[in-house]
Amino acid sequence: MTADLQAIRWARPRLSILNQLLLPHRREYVEIATSEQAHHAIASMQTRGAPAIAIVAALGLAAEVSAMAFDSDDVARAHIRARLEYLQTARPTAVNLFEAAARLARVVDAAATGVAQAYVDAAEQMLADDVRDNEAIGRLGCEHLRALPGDKLLTHCNTGALATAGHGTALGIVRDMWRAGQLAHVFFTETRPYNQGARLTAFELVSEGIAATLVCDSAVSALLARDPSIKAVVVGADRVAANGDTANKIGTYQLAIAARFHGRAFVVAAPSTSIDLALDSGAGITIEERPQDEITAAAGFTASSVAAPGAELLRERLQIAPTGTHAWNPSFDVTPAALISAIVTEKGVFVKRPDAQVFDLRASLAA
Numbered sequence: 001m002t003a004d005l006q007a008i009r010w011a012r013p014r015l016s017i018l019n020q021l022l023l024p025h026r027r028e029y030v031e032i033a034t035s036e037q038a039h040h041a042i043a044s045m046q047t048r049g050a051p052a053i054a055i056v057a058a059l060g061l062a063a064e065v066s067a068m069a070f071d072s073d074d075v076a077r078a079h080i081r082a083r084l085e086y087l088q089t090a091r092p093t094a095v096n097l098f099e100a101a102a103r104l105a106r107v108v109d110a111a112a113t114g115v116a117q118a119y120v121d122a123a124e125q126m127l128a129d130d131v132r133d134n135e136a137i138g139r140l141g142c143e144h145l146r147a148l149p150g151d152k153l154l155t156h157c158n159t160g161a162l163a164t165a166g167h168g169t170a171l172g173i174v175r176d177m178w179r180a181g182q183l184a185h186v187f188f189t190e191t192r193p194y195n196q197g198a199r200l201t202a203f204e205l206v207s208e209g210i211a212a213t214l215v216c217d218s219a220v221s222a223l224l225a226r227d228p229s230i231k232a233v234v235v236g237a238d239r240v241a242a243n244g245d246t247a248n249k250i251g252t253y254q255l256a257i258a259a260r261f262h263g264r265a266f267v268v269a270a271p272s273t274s275i276d277l278a279l280d281s282g283a284g285i286t287i288e289e290r291p292q293d294e295i296t297a298a299a300g301f302t303a304s305s306v307a308a309p310g311a312e313l314l315r316e317r318l319q320i321a322p323t324g325t326h327a328w329n330p331s332f333d334v335t336p337a338a339l340i341s342a343i344v345t346e347k348g349v350f351v352k353r354p355d356a357q358v359f360d361l362r363a364s365l366a367a
């Protein structure tokens with residue numbers, strides 16, 4: 001990964017994150033020293049992507065804890081547990097944040113002594129684990145997709161180095177296929193209304209010189225109808241239920257319908273930390289709803305605001321819809337398992353049993 005694409009920098013005990021609100025115009029790192037700052041970075045989308053928000057929450061608290069002197073292990077444990085509860089209120093859909101908080105709570109509960117140190121060690125380990133898992137997803141995804149006809153892919157939102165500790169999930173597969181000479185071209189959606197595709201995936205693909213074309217979300221069916229060499233649609237995930245129903249960036253569901261209609265594979269790529277085995281189906285997934293003005297106005301920079309210090313504050317919004325327009329802005333949708341061909345994780349590539357409409361991820365992960 002090039003240094004340009006490093007979303008999370010951790011040099012014990014200091015954490016800084018690439019402020020993704022300013023991309024692709026400015027590369028500016030923000031220091032995160034407290035759990036409040038980590039919460040703000042996640043809620044305001046300075047950092048985003050299911051694995052990245054879990055890691056920033058964990059390491060933001062690690063930075064805070066490292067600077068504190070606790071009177072006892074019990075005090076440290078109580079503090080960490082309370083802050084983990086608080087951090088889970090930053091965003092509701094990606095399960096990685098909740099999974100990480102539960103795992104870290106178990107670490108501090110299990111540590112009889114050295115609670116603060118045990119917490120920091122475990123939070124730090126998450127960074128390395130995520131890169132390792134994404135590399136495995138890339139490798140397994142390449143192997144899985146090699147057999148399918150065609151030499152192009154389509155992806156949605158941003159699932160790359162910027163959304164993770166490094167390499168990425170769906171975009172990690174794109175990266176590995178490109179490096180292996182298995183990929184001639186990738187199409188990627190702008191991902192309205194937040195434009196993670198046009199701003200962030202474009203930034204990653206241009207940085208690495210991967211042959212790529214940006215399309216409007218609404219151009220996907222026309223693209224699939226026109227180009228039979230697109231072998232698959234590959235997307236990430238924010239939460240996958242035990243039956244394979246998958247919450248991912250809004251627009252994913254309609255991509256899956258288009259892929260099914262045109263006879264293309266629809267592949268979900270995510271670490272196993274994105275799988276929520278407590279949920280039987282996607283019906284139980286909380287979908288974040290974001291402000292209406294993300295739709296009624298367009299965000300961006302003018303030449304003068306890009307150059308100004310604190311450009312985030314000056315982020316200009318161009319009104320598109322008339323004042324008084326009501327908008328509905330769900331940030332995610334749930335793609336039914338029936339439309340998903342395969343789920344690629346670091347633990348393996350999961351498919352449905354012949355004739356089944358859903359996955360059995362409880363059995364797959366137990367195997």
Ligand SMILES: CSC[C@H]1O[C@H](OP(=O)(O)O)[C@H](O)[C@@H]1O
Pocket residue numbers: 048049050051156157158159160163164169170196235236237238248249250331
């Ligand atoms: C590998 S990241 C998964 C996921 O995160 C994105 O959402 P957001 O940008 O709102 O955090 C998107 O759904 C990606 O597929």
